[in-house]
Amino acid sequence: MDDASRGLPEGPARRAARIARVGARYGFGFVFGRRLGPFRREDPERVGPRLRHSLEELGPVFAELGRFLSARRDLLPPEIAAELSRAESPPKPTSPGEVRAILQRELGNSVERMFVSFEDFPVRIGVFTQAHRATLPGGRPALVVISRPGVRRELLAMRPAADVVRRRVGDRLPLDPVEAVSEFAAHTGHRRDMHLAAQNVRRMGEMGLSLRVPEVYRDYSTARCLTLEAPGGWSSPDPEGYRACADALVRLAVGEGIFLADPAPERLAADGKGELWLLDPTEAFSLDPERMRALAEVLAAIRREDVDGIIRSLPLVGASVTKDAAALKRELREALGTLGGPLWREHSLARIRDNALEALRRGDAHLPDELCQLLRSLVGTEELGRTMSGKDYLGIVAAAEAARETISRRRNPRYVLERTARRLNRPELYADYPRQLHALLEELKDGEVEVRFRHGGLDDLISKLDILANRLVFALLIAALIVGSSMLGVFVRGGPQVLGLSIFGFAGFVVAALLGLALLVGIIRSGRL
Incomplete structure (x- = not known):
């Protein structure tokens, strides 16, 4: 039986059992009821490395879970978050036969009939997607991005393991493992959804970015396959080109709330004329405009070094802040004192992110997950610019310029009027008013309306x-x-x-x-x- 099933993909149950075995081997057997391995839970300084090694052994999706969790530095201790951010498990490319089968199933025709040429080896291999060069009829160069198979099986295996962890040690963890896995599953679904990717591509194309955003070939695109315009004979940008690309991505994230979950160098290209392309804009996220307006208020308070203003603005972006904010004020003042002053241009985005989230963690305040992922993307973009440009690249200047433009735009009277007009010009908001007014009049007629008066300042006098x-x-x-x-x-x-x-x-x-x-x-x- 073992020989017959060897080579077949593991089901969720067998995968969950393997998670328990790997966890026991790296010292987490007390969680799964196993006692294998030389490590014990009494050595907390080794928790981060052991957790990282176990996720790397379980595969690329689990390693990506570790990097996803590393963004929550407002919840996790800094040493554990730093270890999880280094989790690496390079994915293997999906086999050519399986890629062609996916395209035929999605597009309803064989690869040979749809494309003049199609390269089986991908130009970019990600955890959730991979991209292939192709040529469409008429000699149009294209980039075909597909969702990799097998991800759902990994996500299904995570859920029972997370449930066991919550039952056994959930009260001792800084975050809920079941909730974390659910958020990661939603994050993964967003990154694999090509319909959402097409919407983001269209939105970026309308912004007039310094990077060329490709068009989408809709006849060759589905929910699991996206075919994009590509320059003819593209190549990798030179070091200065990567620097310019990193600046553009930082401005896009801070100014428009659009960021790449995986800012890999293979997503960028230069054509024969020297124009820079955001060749593969898939796996992008975009913040809600109201969330961006609230973020502009936080940035404005940070620029003024107004700690009270920061605390007042944090709930607007969805952050949770305790009523007694004395500790948070103290931590934020210390963080601003460390990062501000005349030397602010010398700080990396990574250091700013780490210090800011550590101040929130110590002050018992927590950001929404999407903002933590945006900060993670900014740090990854800065690392991309530093690695590929061959210089000590810092994205703080581009981020500061984008923040200043965002604050000015969001506080512009014209923007405020347009925003108010958009809210008023929504008929669905008024469609229910006649029915509500009729119900109120009926209650008044039947004597069912109870009127209560609240007084303030009389309790002391009455006493x-x-x-x-x-x-x-x-x-x-x-x-x-x-x-x-x-x-x-x-x-x-x-x-x-x-x-x-x-x-x-x-x-x-x-x-x-x-x-x-x-x-x-x-x-x-x-x-x-």
């Missing part, structure tokens, strides 16, 4: 009046007790006496004293004396 009234009643009781006892002592002379007083007067005095004492104790216990 003081209550104390005054209680003291007044107690004073009247004391006065009545004195007057009554005096009258009984003066006017009653006959009958049984106690201590020279009439027994009736004495009994009345005792009863009044007990009642007064009870009232006094009640007032004292209520705190109104």
Whole structure:
């Protein structure tokens, strides 16, 4: 049976069992109920390397999960996040036969009939997609990007493993493993969806970027296959070209909220005329315009070094901030003091990202995942420029210029008016108003509307009046007790006496004293004396 099943893809159940075996081998057996391997959980300084090695052994998708989690430096300790960011497991190219089968299934025809030429070996191999050179009828050069198979099987295997981790040690982890895997699955689905990629390509093409964005050949594109325009005889940019490309990608991310999840050098090219191309713009993400407007407010507060303004603006971008922000203020002031000043141009985007997210982590504030991934993309773009240009490239200047333009644009009165007009020019917002008004009138007619008034500042006054009234009643009781006892002592002379007083007067005095004492104790216990 083993020989018959050898070479077949693992199912989710067998893959989950393999995750447990690999985890046990690297010292995480206590999580999965296994005790294999020489490591133990008592050596926390080795958690990061062991976790990275286990993810690398499990394959490219798991290594990408580690890099995805490394962006959450607002949750993870810096040493663990740094180790996860270095996770590497180079993917193998999908076999030519499988690539051709995918294209035939998606496009409904054989590769030989659709393309004049098609190169089986990809020009870019990613974890989730890979790209191939091709030539369309009419001699049009093209780039064909396909979604790699087998990713869903890996994601299905992650879910039961994450569930076990949450049940066993979830209360000791800085993040929920099940939620993290769900976010990674959504992130992966976005990167593999070619319809979304086509929308982002069209949007980037309308922005007038300094990089040439290719057109999409819709007749040769589906949800798992995207065919893009390509320059004839393209080549890799020179070092200065890579530097210019990195600047353009940084400005695109900070200014427009569009960023590449995998800024690989194979995505960039130069044609014979020296024009720079964003050859493969797939696996791109774009922030919502409202989120970008809120981000502009945060950037403006950072530029003013206004810590209170930063804290007020963070919830606008979806960040969670505790009510007691004293620790967060202290950490942000320290971070701004370290990164600001006349030497701000000498800081890398990586250092700025690390210090800022560490300040948020120490201040118990957390960013939404998409902003953490944007920061990760900025750091990756800077690393791309540094590696390919052969110089000490820093993206901080391009990021600062884009931030300044973003703040000016988002605060421009014309932009505010256009944004307000777009909101008002939405008929669906008003379509439900007549029905709501009719329902309100019906409730008023039937007497079902309950009106409540809230007052502010009267509680203290009412409390003081209550104390005054209680003291007044107690004073009247004391006065009545004195007057009554005096009258009984003066006017009653006959009958049984106690201590020279009439027994009736004495009994009345005792009863009044007990009642007064009870009232006094009640007032004292209520705190109104």
